[in-house]
Amino acid sequence: MQHIWSLAFMIISVLSSTNTKPDYGPISFATSRFEKCKGPKRRDCSDVKLDLNNGMSITYDLLVKSYIKLTTGRIVAMSNGKEMMRYQMKTPCDHFVVQALLKIYLNVSNECAVKKGHYVFKLNLQDISQKYFDGNFFYGNWTFRTIFAGSECNFLCTINEVIISPK
Numbered sequence: 001m002q003h004i005w006s007l008a009f010m011i012i013s014v015l016s017s018t019n020t021k022p023d024y025g026p027i028s029f030a031t032s033r034f035e036k037c038k039g040p041k042r043r044d045c046s047d048v049k050l051d052l053n054n055g056m057s058i059t060y061d062l063l064v065k066s067y068i069k070l071t072t073g074r075i076v077a078m079s080n081g082k083e084m085m086r087y088q089m090k091t092p093c094d095h096f097v098v099q100a101l102l103k104i105y106l107n108v109s110n111e112c113a114v115k116k117g118h119y120v121f122k123l124n125l126q127d128i129s130q131k132y133f134d135g136n137f138f139y140g141n142w143t144f145r146t147i148f149a150g151s152e153c154n155f156l157c158t159i160n161e162v163i164i165s166p167k
Contacts, residue, residue: 023139026167029126030055032141033161039147039154040072046155057124058160062106068150069113073098078143092148114155125162139164 034052045068049061073089093099093112102108105121142162148155 028167030163037157039157041154043153045153059122062119074147076145079140
């Protein structure tokens with residue numbers, strides 16, 4: 001999932017650059033809330049358990065109940081209550097960053113499908129911010145809502161609230 005966050009951060013960086021005086025620089029990253037949400041479909045194709053560890057890392061525990069071809073994805077980012085970005089993916093695997101992420105952690109097929117199975121992985125958000133943004137980003141309270149679904153069911157829906165402050 002680290003690539004999804006990095007994609008969101010890159011897009012927000014570009015969109016936020018129009019501010020006259022952005023608060024930007026070396027960051028300290030803490031997650032204040034991370035939880036699953038209800039996706040757009042009536043049925044879920046996976047059971048999701050999320051564990052927030054010290055505000056820095058998140059463990060995903062996904063039980064995929066059936067084979068699912070991902071047909072839609074969306075990331076919405078808000079900063080201090082204002083929507084900064086809405087990124088819609090017609091097919092998530094058409095985007096090279098999202099595809100790489102899904103292949104690494106969920107072993108998706110070339111058709112952007114996830115096989116039935118149990119997937120557990122851990123992401124360190126501070127490490128991700130350091131790796132992809134050299135530890136620099138816009139300060140503030142951010143909320144990211146990420147949704148992935150197939151044509152018949154939801155795959156993953158999460159809400160991640162983070163506090164990005166000066167280091």
